[in-house]
Amino acid sequence: MRVAMISMHTSPLQQPGIGDAGGMNVYILNVAIHLAKLGVTVDIYTRATRPSQGTVVQLQPNLRVINVVAGPYEGLSKEELCTQLTAFARGVLEFVRENHIDYDLVHSHYWLSGQVGWLIRDVWQVPLVHTAHTLAAVKNHHRSLTDTPESEARRICEQQLVDNANLLVVNTSEESNDLVHHYDAQPAKIRMMTPGTDTELFTPGTERNTERARRELGIPLCAKVVAFVGRLQEFKGPQVLIRATERLVARDPNRNLKVLICGGASGAGAALENYIGLVHELGLEHRVRFLDPRPPEELVEIYRAADIVAAPSYNESFGLVVIEAQASGTPVIAARVGGLPIVVADGETGILVDGHDPDDWADAIARMLDDDAMRLAMAEQAVTHAAQFSWQSSAAALVEIYREALADVSTPSGPRVG
Known part of the structure; x- marks a missing residue:
């Protein structure tokens, strides 16, 4: 199985806690590492933020990060990245075409990546699995009085992804309920995958x-x-x-x-x-x-x-x-x-x-x-x-979700890329 993972606005190589890097970076990197250990080939496409990293960073066997140039390396806020969706999507398509890669599935993370994933899903005629991580309607519902609200444009884009992705992956039943309540998602399209932690690193000290x-x-x-x-x-x-x-x-x-x-x-x-x-x-x-x-x-x-x-x-x-x-x-x-x-x-x-x-x-x-x-x-x-939460079990659950998406007869039919 070969998966194109899309994480446009933040790279798994970034230090969590800086800028827009946070739990999602940890999630994507660790899930990808353990997917690779299970034999799944994973390419993570992200927006290049500095030239010194190069286009391809090989993290381990079966796992690469592909840095796609879309707009200036620095100076773009997350709110401005929607202006670079076309450039980023073109960069992904160009890399795949030049390297003759054939993906089985696209997995997008966050709404910006989802918009790109939605497009290339239809170009490549493969399933799209989408993980929202956070949702505009939910953030606005729970935000503090002084916090900046999420835009209606973002909410509309998220609604499009809920309507068009083959499967939606959530972390908890609460998140599943949010998709149904705020976005009228079909429960039959929602799958839960509980995230984990590195229980070998995070251990109690003496x-x-x-x-x-x-x-x-x-x-x-x-x-x-x-x-x-x-x-x-x-x-x-x-x-x-x-x-x-x-x-x-x-x-x-x-x-x-x-x-x-x-x-x-x-x-x-x-x-x-x-x-x-x-x-x-x-x-x-x-x-x-x-x-x-x-x-x-x-x-x-x-x-x-x-x-x-x-x-x-x-x-x-x-x-x-x-x-x-x-x-x-x-x-x-x-x-x-x-x-x-x-x-x-x-x-x-x-x-x-x-x-x-x-x-x-x-x-x-x-x-x-x-x-x-x-x-x-x-x-x-x-x-x-x-101890009951591990990235190994998270990755194993995700493999089953991928297999289900690949078996979905509703996936658009047509020529494959490569």
């Missing part, structure tokens, strides 16, 4: 590991530490954690609390300075530290250094950070939204919070930090809970 992680980060060993990992945008909720921290300090100025916020600004109007400014405004300079995004092998040290990982998102299709944290032996406090209630066992591996009121978040954080026995029990159960 007491010595935790001490070393804290020393390297310059965190006192006696402090209680709450960490946020992700892109800095209103939708992810870092401002909720910052305001909850202010409430905790106001209640008990002597509380030995440190907060780590690891990630880069992302999205329209987002800027690191906004969050630094909020920290200064609330007088939390000595409580809150900002850390640059880092690769997984370093990110695990953040999880190990923390007593709690907070995920105050306004919606999450799944929540890879939450699974990574639990696999690393760190309990979580997460918003009761999207797929987070699936990946967090409420009261067993963490606490789910209704809404985004900073006082409610302060209550949950205090409850977990002040009850060492409960927190340590949750940490132990978190590892067992996370």
